[in-house]
Amino acid sequence: MKTATIEATTNQYDGLEPLIYELSAAGRIGVNLPEPDVPLSDLPADLLRDDLNLPEVSENEVVRHFVRLSQFNHAIDTGFYPLGSCTMKYNPKINEDAARLTGFAHLHPLTDVEGAQGALALMYQLQEWLAEISGFAGVSLTPAAGAQGEFAGILMIRKYHVDRGDTQRTKILVPDSAHGTNPATVTMAGMQVIELPSDKEGNVDLEALREACAGEKAASIAGMMITVPSTLGLFDRNILPIVQTVHDAGGLMYMDGANMNALMGVVKPGELGFDVMHYNLHKTFSTPHGGGGPGSGVIGVAQRLMDYRPGPIVDIIEEAAGDHDAPLYGWTQPPKTIGRLKAFHGNYGMHVRAYAYIRVYGGTGLNDVTRHAVLNANYLRARLKDHYKLPYPRICGHEFVMEGRFADSDVRALDISKRLMDYGIHPPTNYFPLIVPEALLIEPTETETKQTLDRFVDVMISIAGEARENPDILHDAPHNTPVRRLDEVKAAKQLVLCCAPLMKQVD
Amino acid sequence: MSYIPHTEAERQQMLAAIGVTTIEDLFEAVPATHRFPKLTLPAPMSEMDVMTEMAALADANEHAGDFALFRGAGAYHHFIPSAVNHILLRGEFYTAYTPYQPEVSQGTLQATYEYQSMMCALTGMDAANASHYDGATSLAEAVTVALEAGRGKRKKIILSHAINPQYREVVRTYHQGGDVKVVGDRGQASIPDLIDMLDENTAMLAVSYPNFFGQIDDFNELAEKVHEAGALLVMVVNNPVALGLLKSPGELGADIVVGEGQPLGVPLSFGGPYLGFFAVREKYVRKIAGRIIGETTDIDGKRAFVMTLRPREQDIRRDKATSNICTNQGLMAIATAVYLSLMGKNGLRKVAELNYHKAHYAAQQIQHLDGYSVNMERPFFNEFMVTCPAPVSRVNEALIAQGFIGGYDLSADYPHLKDTMLLCVTEMNSRAEIDALVDVLQEVE
Amino acid sequence: MADLKFPDDVRYAKSDEWVRVEGDIATIGISDYAQDALNDIVYVELPEVGDTFDKDDSFGSVESVKAASDVYAHVGGEVVEINEALEDEPEIINADPYGKGWMVKIKLSGEADLSDLMDAEAYKAYCEDR
Structure with missing residues (x-):
């Protein structure tokens, strides 16, 4: 009996870890709550629910469950994470402590401005710094993520034209190497995409751009979205003529700032002529990625778009009385604003972390960040160039793209990625940018040591060898991970999106 | 600098391997006229001093610790509960990214799946996504789903004035580029008044539960009338803690339930990061935006979790996607999952x-x-x-x-x-x- | 490519649909090449009977795990029948794209203009060039 029971227990779950519902037992609770200290009121009987299907688990079991789950993750804190276009740099721990200071964490967003001067001063200062780094006239901290920053930028461009009576400007130029968010943003804003090809150097095809903006077509161009350096990790040599061409057509320039880690103290997008861009604070300024958010997609804008920014914006509403006094900070709404993007005023906890990060580094330090991010990427590129095909063999920015395929092997980029997991390394970004076959987009970031990079090179060279001598070890990879390759077809067909049947069973 | 680990010797070795002499040589593709501008920012500061400065800023606020x-x-x-923050501080959770590679992301994936399950239980819906940015953007995304469900032919959106004013503003921001008509919320229309606005052009009607004034409106006949008109009933949950006590929106006939998840384990934090929950009846699951985690098995037959319904998303569908959202509020969804697990x-x-x-x-x-x-x-x-x-x-x-x-x-x-x-x-x-x-x-x- | 079928009783579009016109009814589906490129089809979105489409309209979509394709009508008219079996078993398209894997039947609103579409030989050549 006993043995059978133990077997039944160990075989009870067919996964890595039971679902929290599978740990549930009726009447158990994981929290210690007070009894009411006020007289009880009658509950509205006809409005009450009969049942609530939440798990019933002790605090100890909840903690163990989620700690065990966490251990199935690869994270920056556990190992190298060269996921291109995501800038998986070290997240300094001071950021977390700063965001958890009681005066920030327990500050209500609708606190009267007089009672929120510390928080507002921080936001004001961050606005100033981010404007300086990007060379723009001003910023808005409100966008919740890069994608929302893009949306805000395109809505601003749209409204700028509409307000001038230029209502026929509905087309946005987007290179074929762009992040998927770019064309999706254009559609979301009710505008249309014109896709531009890239040339063989990885730059935007300048002739195609000029053609798209030529003659009568110019009057329909609302603007262009472009990533700098590009999603291929390359500085477009024609960036000034590109900006010029679009401006001459009457369009505005949007810069996708996902790759700002390559630009700090190297070039200011505002000075290149861009009209608007978004930052990803969770990339460039080390706020955590959180397993997929929260992000923060602060936007910077040139003078002509200042009045269109999504608010609220922090401004000085009363100058300081004397040298030793502080000014009074408050909220303003730009006069022609596209409107509010979310409730309240952005992901403030991310603003706090980015503030801490910029404060620690200062101006020269941020330039050092960029210099070392670019150094690390070029070092990997140089050391891997004889082992993998580099479609654009030139000096790169903070990341570079390789082809994950070989003439003499049926191994593909996905197999290489899965094999990297066996070595405790997170795979690069796969199959993006779309214009490179079997793309592997590699971004080491500045916080990795030469030793880590050298080991990655050794592993990649060894995998290139395996691809020829023992391809099955790649096809079958990963071998050492908590689970192996998943049946994604089953997931998409069966659509088990919550444990509803199980919940009924638990009843 | 402690976060940049390079020694001078390593820098030289690396430059030699690249075949250049200085780091500056790596930036020659940047237009020389604009290269290496001065950054007018404060000087670097020690961790100790940064913390002192930030603590002073925090203390300058009137916060719930003191008031x-x-x-x-x-x-x-x-x-x-304290356990929530301790789980959030697991570096394995907060320094991971979107679980693109499920073999090394089962922690995030299963925790998010559990979040989805608990949100289904709370709202009485069949499926929930992994979250939106906040309650306001969840409502704006619900409008997109309703427009899709109306096959782009129904253009009218009826909103109750008792929905959080900021949410209604965000709906208008999101849909300013389309030909959507938002009505119902400029005056003080009652629920019966809103019902009177329903017609064959209506894609959805949204009410708040509890509403922005804290009240529970009378929804008698509401769902029936909305569905008779062929529209969707959207319920905005102003504070989901109320659902610990009150009937689920599903029981009241809602088709889409959105709301602000912050009260479920996320601190005030001056307005963010929060999370917007988003749950629907099964019929609409393929029309919703945002990450969705599904259950499957690995090649050994072991239960495992993976992002599913991916072709809805911007990175695959590009200009045909209905939303550009990629990241959700992942860590906040985990906070909510831990909170609801502890509460039970x-x-x-x-x-x-x-x-x-x-x-x-x-x-x-x-x-x-x-x-x-x-x-x-x-x-x-x-x-x-x-x-x-x-x-x-x-x-x-x-x-x-x-x-x-x-x-x-x-x-x-x-x-x-x-x-x-x-x-x-x-x-x-x-x-x-x-x-x-x-x-x-x-x-x- | 060698194993893919290109029957000559239908006409093909560059966007990989096939159209078979019998009387005033056009039956539409996706080609063997398209199903092979998509791989395992996991979901098919179809219109409702009674919906009307112009020849340039998309009437639905086909999804695999990693891709989605809109499917275009290429003829104008009203949907008179949809292949409901695809709702539960979208993989029928993988198994039999020209037969049991048909998607919709449209009653033509006028004379069908199939001049933009290719015959089997031209379409096969077009696929081989990609």
Whole structure:
């Protein structure tokens, strides 16, 4: 009996870890709550629910469950994470402590401005710094993520034209190497995409751009979205003529700032002529990625778009009385604003972390960040160039793209990625940018040591060898991970999106 | 600098391997005219000094650690068990990214799947996504789903004025580029008035539950009428703690349930990061935006989780995608999953009851004060409207001087609600605090 | 490519649909080449009977795990029948794209203009060039 029971227990779950519902037992609770200290009121009987299907688990079991789950993750804190276009740099721990200071964490967003001067001063200062780094006239901290920053930028461009009576400007130029968010943003804003090809150097095809903006077509161009350096990790040599061409057509320039880690103290997008861009604070300024958010997609804008920014914006509403006094900070709404993007005023906890990060580094330090991010990427590129095909063999920015395929092997980029997991390394970004076959987009970031990079090179060279001598070890990879390759077809067909049947069973 | 690990010797070795002499050589593709601008930023600072400066900024705020907080209006000060923060501080969770590679992301994937499951239980829906940015953007995305469900032919969106004003503003921001008509919320239309606006051009009707004023509206016949018109019923949950006590929106006939998840384990944090929950009936699951986690097996037959329904998303569908969202509020969804696991069915009920009893106690005490009246027309949860004998700003000045953060001034968004504050009482407010608040209110001239 | 079928009783579009016109009814589906490129089809979105489409309209979509393709009508008219079996078993398209894997039947609103579409030989050549 006993043995059978133990077997039944160990075989009870067919996964890595039971679902929290599978740990549930009726009447158990994981929290210690007070009894009411006020007289009880009658509950509205006809409005009450009969049942609530939440798990019933002790605090100890909840903690163990989620700690065990966490251990199935690869994270920056556990190992190298060269996921291109995501800038998986070290997240300094001071950021977390700063965001958890009681005066920030327990500050209500609708606190009267007089009672929120510390928080507002921080936001004001961050606005100033981010404007300086990007060379723009001003910023808005409100966008919740890069994608929302893009949306805000395109809505601003749209409204700028509409307000001038230029209502026929509905087309946005987007290179074929762009992040998927770019064309999706254009559609979301009710505008249309014109896709531009890239040339063989990885730059935007300048002739195609000029053609798209030529003659009568110019009057329909609302603007262009472009990533700098590009999603291929390359500085477009024609960036000034590109900006010029679009401006001459009457369009505005949007810069996708996902790759700002390559630009700090190297070039200011505002000075290149861009009209608007978004930052990803969770990339460039080390706020955590959180397993997929929260992000923060602060936007910077040139003078002509200042009045269109999504608010609220922090401004000085009363100058300081004397040298030793502080000014009074408050909220303003730009006069022609596209409107509010979310409730309240952005992901403030991310603003706090980015503030801490910029404060620690200062101006020269941020330039050092960029210099070392670019150094690390070029070092990997140089050391891997004889082992993998580099479609654009030139000096790169903070990341570079390789082809994950070989003439003499049926191994593909996905197999290489899965094999990297066996070595405790997170795979690069796969199959993006779309214009490179079997793309592997590699971004080491500045916080990795030469030793880590050298080991990655050794592993990649060894995998290139395996691809020829023992391809099955790649096809079958990963071998050492908590689970192996998943049946994604089953997931998409069966659509088990919550444990509803199980919940009924638990009843 | 401690976060950049390179030694001078390593830098030289690396430059040699690349085949250049200086790091500056790596930037020659950047136009020389604009290369290496000066950054006018403060000098670097030690970790110690940064923390001192930031602590001073934090201390300069009137926060719920020092003040008795009676303000809600879309952000709520609820108890968060210590375990929630300890799980969030696991570097394995907070320094991971979107689980593109499921073999090394099962932690995030399963935790998010559990979040989805709990949100389904709470809302009475069949499926939930991994979250949106906040309650407001969830509502804006619900509009997109309703427009899709109406095959782009139904263009009218009916919103109740009792939905958080900021949410309604965000809906208008999101849909300014389309030919959508948003109606119903500019006056004081009642639920029957909203029902009268339904027609064959209506894609959805949205109400708030509880509403922005803390009240529970009468939804009798609402779902039936909305569905008769061929439209979708969207419910905006102003504070999901209320669902520990109240009927689920699913039971009331909602097709889409959205709301602000912050009260479920996320601190106020001056307005973000929060999370927007988004749950639907099965019929609409393929039309929703955002990450969705599904169950499957690996090649050894072991249960495992993976992002599914991926072709809806921007990175695959590009200009055909209905939303550009990529990241959600992943870590906040995990916070909510941990919070709801700790609370369980009985804990959340108990928290909801604490809110209900304390709010009603406070309302009764204030109701008896000279010059004050509490709106008792509808049942309410933990917020209620108080009409004051003076402008709300003056009442709040008197309160802050005594260490209380008073209610939200409704007159800015609702001009007809002059001198009316929206007062919020949660389990964090003790009876002594409530009694003291009442005493101060009594003294306001 | 060698194993893919290109029957000559239908006409093909560059966007990989096939159209078979019998009387005033056009039957539409996706080609063997398209199903092979998509791989395992996991979901098919179809219109409702009674919906009308112009020849340039998309009437639905076909999804695999990693891709989605809109499917275009190429003829104008009203949907008179949809292949409901695809709702539960979208993989029928993988198994039999020209037969049991048909998607919709449209009653033509006028004379069908199939001049933009290719015959089997031209389409096969077009696929081989990609």
